[in-house]
Amino acid sequence: MQEALSNVERHAKATRVTVGLDIDPTRLKVTIGDNGVGFDMDTVLRDPEKWDHFGIRGILERARLVGGEGKIESKKGRGTTIVVDIPLVNKETIAHGKN
Numbered sequence: 001m002q003e004a005l006s007n008v009e010r011h012a013k014a015t016r017v018t019v020g021l022d023i024d025p026t027r028l029k030v031t032i033g034d035n036g037v038g039f040d041m042d043t044v045l046r047d048p049e050k051w052d053h054f055g056i057r058g059i060l061e062r063a064r065l066v067g068g069e070g071k072i073e074s075k076k077g078r079g080t081t082i083v084v085d086i087p088l089v090n091k092e093t094i095a096h097g098k099n
């Protein structure tokens with residue numbers, strides 16, 4: 001959340017940002033959305049000037065490290081939404097229905 005919000009402040013030129021927190025006993029989902037300039041992920045990944053910029057890669061990597069998943073949805077001119085979804089119980093427990 002900290003990195004996503006700092007990106008909004010530094011890059012988005014947004015007039016609106018929303019932060020959603022959706023939490024239940026099995027999962028935690030955070031959504032950060034802005035109405036700013038947006039960007040193209042592939043272009044950023046290919047830009048040699050940004051190879052040492054690790055903010056977004058860090059978000060995705062940290063989500064994976066705790067068994068979750070991060071998603072970046074962004075389009076030029078259409079704003080950016082970042083969703084991080086983290087399971088709070090392991091998958092076997094869910095499969096066997098014991099909580």
Ligand SMILES: Nc1ncnc2c1ncn2[C@@H]1O[C@H](COP(=O)(O)OP(=O)(O)OP(=O)(O)O)[C@@H](O)[C@H]1O
Nearest residue numbers: 007008011012036038039044053054055056057080
């Ligand atoms: N919310 C956003 N709105 C518009 N552009 C964004 C947004 N978030 C990221 N970007 C673009 O994606 C690039 C990569 O973001 P990332 O957080 O990985 O690096 P950074 O913010 O440039 O540097 P660092 O986070 O390492 O200090 C940014 O430089 C910017 O061009």
Ligand SMILES: [Mg+2]
Nearest residue numbers: 003007055056
């Ligand atoms: Mg950043």
